[in-house]
Amino acid sequence: MECGRRIVIIAVIATVLVVVIICIAICTGIPTPLAVTPSQTDDDFKDTFMERCQKFNGSKPSRANCQTIWDKFQQAYVNKDPCEVPTEAYDPVIAEAPMESAHYRFMFWSKTKDVVHEFTGKNNCFMTLEKFLLGSVLDDLVWCGKKGSNETFTTGCPNGTECVKNPVRSFWNRSSAAFAELAWGNVTVMLNGSLQTPFDNESIFASVELKRFEFPRVTHLAVVLVTQKNSETNCSNESLQKLKKEVLDKGIGYNCSAVTESHLKACASDTVKLSHWRFFTITSTILFFSFYQT
Numbered sequence: 001m002e003c004g005r006r007i008v009i010i011a012v013i014a015t016v017l018v019v020v021i022i023c024i025a026i027c028t029g030i031p032t033p034l035a036v037t038p039s040q041t042d043d044d045f046k047d048t049f050m051e052r053c054q055k056f057n058g059s060k061p062s063r064a065n066c067q068t069i070w071d072k073f074q075q076a077y078v079n080k081d082p083c084e085v086p087t088e089a090y091d092p093v094i095a096e097a098p099m100e101s102a103h104y105r106f107m108f109w110s111k112t113k114d115v116v117h118e119f120t121g122k123n124n125c126f127m128t129l130e131k132f133l134l135g136s137v138l139d140d141l142v143w144c145g146k147k148g149s150n151e152t153f154t155t156g157c158p159n160g161t162e163c164v165k166n167p168v169r170s171f172w173n174r175s176s177a178a179f180a181e182l183a184w185g186n187v188t189v190m191l192n193g194s195l196q197t198p199f200d201n202e203s204i205f206a207s208v209e210l211k212r213f214e215f216p217r218v219t220h221l222a223v224v225l226v227t228q229k230n231s232e233t234n235c236s237n238e239s240l241q242k243l244k245k246e247v248l249d250k251g252i253g254y255n256c257s258a259v260t261e262s263h264l265k266a267c268a269s270d271t272v273k274l275s276h277w278r279f280f281t282i283t284s285t286i287l288f289f290s291f292y293q294t
């Protein structure tokens, strides 16, 4: 009898202990086999958004602005089917964080993001979309909403093959359109010379950005074809001929030059080691040669 009571007491204490441990684990976010791991990391996503927004260009914009930008941004996709977010949903946030045109050279890319960022990262001569506020805040992030929820999800979001009108794709479509509408003068695009079709009709560059280049706002397009040592694709590639025709038909000038990735990387690392003047000379040389090849 005495032994039976002891077992009951031990069982009760053990149960209470397990419940307490599970409660602590759930409250502190430590995963346990019994705790359901939520797929949303709303707070983490918002923290990243706000942190990047605050850090953008030092202290500008103000905290208040970042909060307004966040509010307008998340209104585009929260509580919506993640396959039914149109590009226009981002109009309010684009209006809240407008991009400003200045005296730099606009740089576009398709399937060359890493090399472009390496090349443009340390200098302000070339401007990419990812150097503007929203582009820099959302670069490499994934997000979506869900009907019936006011949260932001970062896992289980649809990608481009699952549905076209997904929140990430629609955002880049919308902001790329704004970026291309801002572009003027001689613009540059870096395309991937390791691919058989460097100019891909389905890409955002082809379907959104190029469509918004208009003469005389945009006067010239310089294609830099980023190649590897053994790349077979060159500037006479069929897809590039289509690009050339589309550009010339608009009355915009065109030229193409193939540059090896290692050459670009060497230039990029030179920006760190060399003076701005020396870097400017190297960059100008690449661009100068690009005007004399087709």
Ligand code: CXR
Binding pocket: 107, 108, 109, 110, 111, 112, 113, 128, 129, 130, 135, 139, 140, 160, 168, 169, 172, 176, 179, 202, 203, 204, 205, 206, 209
């Ligand atoms: O030609 P795309 O490249 O489809 O799009 C690239 C162009 C760039 O010029 C840039 O201005 O569109 C803009 N852009 C981004 N800045 C960007 N950042 C991340 C477009 N897409 C961006 N992403 C993600 O990369 C999006 O999820 C998009 C994918 C497109 O990359 P791709 O190399 O095909 O779906």
